[in-house]
Amino acid sequence: xxxxxxxxxxxxxxxxxxxxxxxxxxxxxxxxxxxxxxxxxxxxxxxxxxxxxxxxxxxxxxxxxxxxxxxxxxxxxxxxxxxxxxxxxxxxxxxxxxxxxxxxxxxxxxxxxx
Amino acid sequence: xxxxxxxxxxxxxxxxxxxxxxxxxxxxxxxxxxxxxxxxxxxxxxxxxxxxxxxxxxxxxxxxxxxxxxxxxxxxxxxxxxxxxxxxxxxxxxxxxxxxxxxxxxxxxxxx
Numbered sequence: 317x318x319x320x321x322x323x324x325x326x327x328x329x330x331x332x333x334x335x336x337x338x339x340x341x342x343x344x345x346x347x348x349x350x351x352x353x354x355x356x357x358x359x360x361x362x363x364x365x366x367x368x369x370x371x372x373x374x375x376x377x378x379x380x381x382x383x384x385x386x387x388x389x390x391x392x393x394x395x396x397x398x399x400x401x402x403x404x405x406x407x408x409x410x411x412x413x414x415x416x417x418x419x420x421x422x423x424x425x426x427x428x429x430x
Numbered sequence: 431x432x433x434x435x436x437x438x439x440x441x442x443x444x445x446x447x448x449x450x451x452x453x454x455x456x457x458x459x460x461x462x463x464x465x466x467x468x469x470x471x472x473x474x475x476x477x478x479x480x481x482x483x484x485x486x487x488x489x490x491x492x493x494x495x496x497x498x499x500x501x502x503x504x505x506x507x508x509x510x511x512x513x514x515x516x517x518x519x520x521x522x523x524x525x526x527x528x529x530x531x532x533x534x535x536x537x538x539x540x541x542x
Binding site for chain 2: 359360361417
């Protein structure tokens with residue numbers, strides 16, 4: 317059973333526009349969420365995170381929104397740049413349950429078209 | 431920089447042969463992880479370690495074993511490689527005080 321779901325395998329966006337990547341989770345114990353970015357032939361790198369006590373976290377062009385009642389989070393990139401083209405993974409952990417283990421989604425490949 | 435390196439970066443091996451991948455860290459972090467990445471599956475946890483000689487299974491541990499005889503090294507062994515183990519393998523560490531992981535650059539393994 318997949319506990320973290322990224323239902324869009326790919327997304328194409330024009331440069332300068334907003335990119336919205338979505339993630340759903342099923343485990344109600346998850347209370348900490350992260351987004352990772354991965355370029356080809358490199359390891360994933362941490363992008364932004366959010367705790368379940370918040371509903372929004374912003375870092376420059378990147379904002380993560382969390383809707384706990386819907387068990388849904390989204391990553392907004394504004395404005396999108398060609399260098400943002402990568403695979404984005406959503407991940408979750410249950411810190412309150414003492415687990416630092418991350419469960420990842422399958423990833424969404426973002427292509428930003430110049 | 432968390433100082434994590436994986437070796438080798440690329441390897442081609444034959445079905446039925448044993449293979450060992452190495453993950454090395456330079457900063458004595460306690461938690462280390464092995465993931466595999468496959469198209470359509472994302473990142474899946476194979477095994478993890480929470481200290482020297484302390485390891486546990488992840489989601490896709492069948493066919494894999496691990497060892498951690500010292501803090502800085504976490505080894506992943508495929509006892510008898512199969513074509514289904516062709517994948518990109520990532521090692522990760524959890525930096526003290528952080529909730530996320532830092533990943534290595536990966537090992538691309540091809541089993542022919």
